[in-house]
Amino acid sequence: MxxxxxxxxxxxxxxxxxxxxxxxxxxxxxxxxxxxxxxxxxxxxxxxxxxxxxxxxxxxxxxxxxxxxxxxxxxxxxxxxxxxxxxxxxxxxxxxxxxxxxxxxxxxxxxxxxxxxxxxxxxxxxxxxxxxxxxxxxxxxxxxxxxxxxxxxxxxxxxxxxxxxxxxxxxxxGAYFKGGAPSVSLWVTREYTRAAPGGTGAAKCGGNYANSLVAQAEAIRQGCDQVVFLDAVERRWVEELGGMNIFFVFEDGSMQTPPLTGTILPGITRDSILRLARDQGITVREEPYSIEQWKADAESGRLTEAFACGTAAVVTPIGSVKGVDGGFTIGGQSAGPLTQRLRASLVDIQRGQAPDPYGWVEQIA
The missing domain is CATH 3.30.470.10 (Aminotransferase class 4, branched-chain amino acid transferase, N-terminal domain)
Structure with a gap:
C-alpha cells in the first residue's frame, strides 16, 4: 500500500x-x-x-x-x-x-x-x-x-x-562526555580530512563517521578527547569536529562559526544556538576561521571561549587545542559565561523549564 x-x-x-x-x-x-x-x-x-x-x-x-x-x-x-x-x-x-x-x-x-x-x-x-x-x-x-x-x-x-x-x-x-572535566581537548589533524567540496559532508551518512574514526584514534593517542578537521583544499580553515559543530566567542561579545558551504553538517543544535544568540542581541558571524587565526586569537586573549555543539553532547566547552604545530589553551579551560548562558537557554527550552517562543518543542505523551 x-x-x-x-x-x-x-x-x-x-x-x-x-x-x-x-x-x-x-x-x-x-x-x-x-x-x-x-x-x-x-x-x-x-x-x-x-x-x-x-x-x-x-x-x-x-x-x-x-x-x-x-x-x-x-x-x-x-x-x-x-x-x-x-x-x-x-x-x-x-x-x-x-x-x-x-x-x-x-x-x-x-x-x-x-x-x-x-x-x-x-x-x-x-x-x-x-x-x-x-x-x-x-x-x-x-x-x-x-x-x-x-x-x-x-x-x-x-x-x-x-x-x-x-x-x-x-x-x-545520560551525559555524552564522562569524567567530570570542565572542558574537552582537541587534536587538529593535518593528515586526514572529513569532507571535500562536492562530497557528502552535508549529509548525515555513516561513511562520514567511518572516515573520521582514524583521525579520532589519532586524537586519543595524542591525549585529546576529540579531533577537529580542517578543509580539504587548503588545510587551514576550521570546519567541524568528528561529530559536532563549533563556535568561537570573542572579547567584544561576538561569536563566529564556520559557514555551511556543503562540507559541514547543518546541525540542528547549531541552528538553534544561532537563533538564540541573535535574539539575545549577540552578533554572530558565519565566516571561515583559520587554525592560525584561532591560535593567535587564543594567545592574544581576543578569543575568550570556544565550544562544540550537537544533539548528543548539547554544548561542550573547548579548553585546549593541540597539533603538530604546537598547542594553545582557551580562556580558563572551562565553560565561559556566554557558553553557559546559551547552553542553559537551550536546555531549559528542551526540558520545558522556560517558555518556547519558537515552537521548537512538541509534546507527544
Whole structure:
C-alpha cells in the first residue's frame, strides 16, 4: 500500500520485555548508546509498493542477505534526536520537523527515496509513546532516537537500490562526555580530512563517521578527547569536529562559526544556538576561521571561549587545542559565561523549564 498523510503504525508488543526493576537499574547510569529499549519502528520501501507496512515491533536482530546493497555500496543515512521528560510528567521532542527535513536532504544526496515528513514524525512519536518509561528522570537523561534507512535490495552492481528499510531505535542516555572535566581537548589533524567540496559532508551518512574514526584514534593517542578537521583544499580553515559543530566567542561579545558551504553538517543544535544568540542581541558571524587565526586569537586573549555543539553532547566547552604545530589553551579551560548562558537557554527550552517562543518543542505523551 502507499501511505497517506496520516499514517497509522500497527503495534506488535514484544513478548520479552525488560522487567520493571531491571529497567530501573539500567536507567541509574545508562551512559550513552548502550542501553536500548524494548521496541523499534520499521517501514519498508519498494519501487512497486512505495512506503508500506509501518509497525512498532519488538527490537530484534535483523536477518539480512549477504548480498544486501548496503553492505557493499554503503547507501545508508541516519538522524539523531532526543525525547525529554516534561515537568508535567509527559515527554516531548525538540525540533523533530528539522530532523525530518535533514533526513530527506541526506536521502537525496545518497540517491535514496525521500520519506514523507509526516511518516518520519509519526514513526518517532509512536516509538516515544511506547517507550516513555525508558526516559531517565535526571538532569542529563533523555531518550536518544536513531532513525535510519539503508538499501536492502540483494544485488551486486553500482546503482541505487530498489528496496529500502527505514527503522527507528531508541536508547536511554545520560551525559555524552564522562569524567567530570570542565572542558574537552582537541587534536587538529593535518593528515586526514572529513569532507571535500562536492562530497557528502552535508549529509548525515555513516561513511562520514567511518572516515573520521582514524583521525579520532589519532586524537586519543595524542591525549585529546576529540579531533577537529580542517578543509580539504587548503588545510587551514576550521570546519567541524568528528561529530559536532563549533563556535568561537570573542572579547567584544561576538561569536563566529564556520559557514555551511556543503562540507559541514547543518546541525540542528547549531541552528538553534544561532537563533538564540541573535535574539539575545549577540552578533554572530558565519565566516571561515583559520587554525592560525584561532591560535593567535587564543594567545592574544581576543578569543575568550570556544565550544562544540550537537544533539548528543548539547554544548561542550573547548579548553585546549593541540597539533603538530604546537598547542594553545582557551580562556580558563572551562565553560565561559556566554557558553553557559546559551547552553542553559537551550536546555531549559528542551526540558520545558522556560517558555518556547519558537515552537521548537512538541509534546507527544
Amino acid at each position: 502507499s501511505l497517506g498523510a496520516a499514517p497509522t503504525f500497527a503495534f506488535e508488543p514484544s513478548d520479552d520485555m525488560v522487567a520493571v526493576d531491571e529497567r530501573a537499574r539500567r536507567l541509574i547510569d545508562p551512559g550513552f548508546g548502550r542501553v536500548f529499549t524494548d521496541h523499534m519502528a520499521i517501514i519498508r520501501y519498494s519501487e512497486e509498493k512505495g512506503w508500506h507496512d509501518p509497525r512498532i515491533t519488538a527490537r530484534q536482530p535483523l536477518q539480512m542477505d549477504p548480498g544486501a546493497a548496503v553492505l557493499h555500496y554503503a547507501q545508508e543515512i541516519f538522524e539523531g534526536m532526543k525525547a525529554y521528560h516534561r515537568p508535567n510528567g509527559g515527554a516531548a521532542l525538540f525540533r523533530p520537523d528539522a530532523n525530518a527535513r535533514r533526513f530527506n536532504a541526506s536521502a537525496r544526496r545518497l540517491a535514496m527515496p525521500e520519506l514523507p515528513e509526516e511518516l518520519f514524525l509519526e514513526s518517532v512519536r509512536a516509538l516515544v509513546r511506547t517507550e516513555k518509561a525508558w526516559i531517565p528522570d535526571n538532569d542529563d537523561g533523555a531518550l536518544y532516537l536513531r532513525p535510519f534507512m539503508f538499501a536492502s535490495e540483494v544485488f551486486l552492481g553500482v546503482k541505487p537500490s530498489h528496496e529500502y528499510i527505514y527503522m527507528v531505535i531508541a536508547s536511554s542516555v
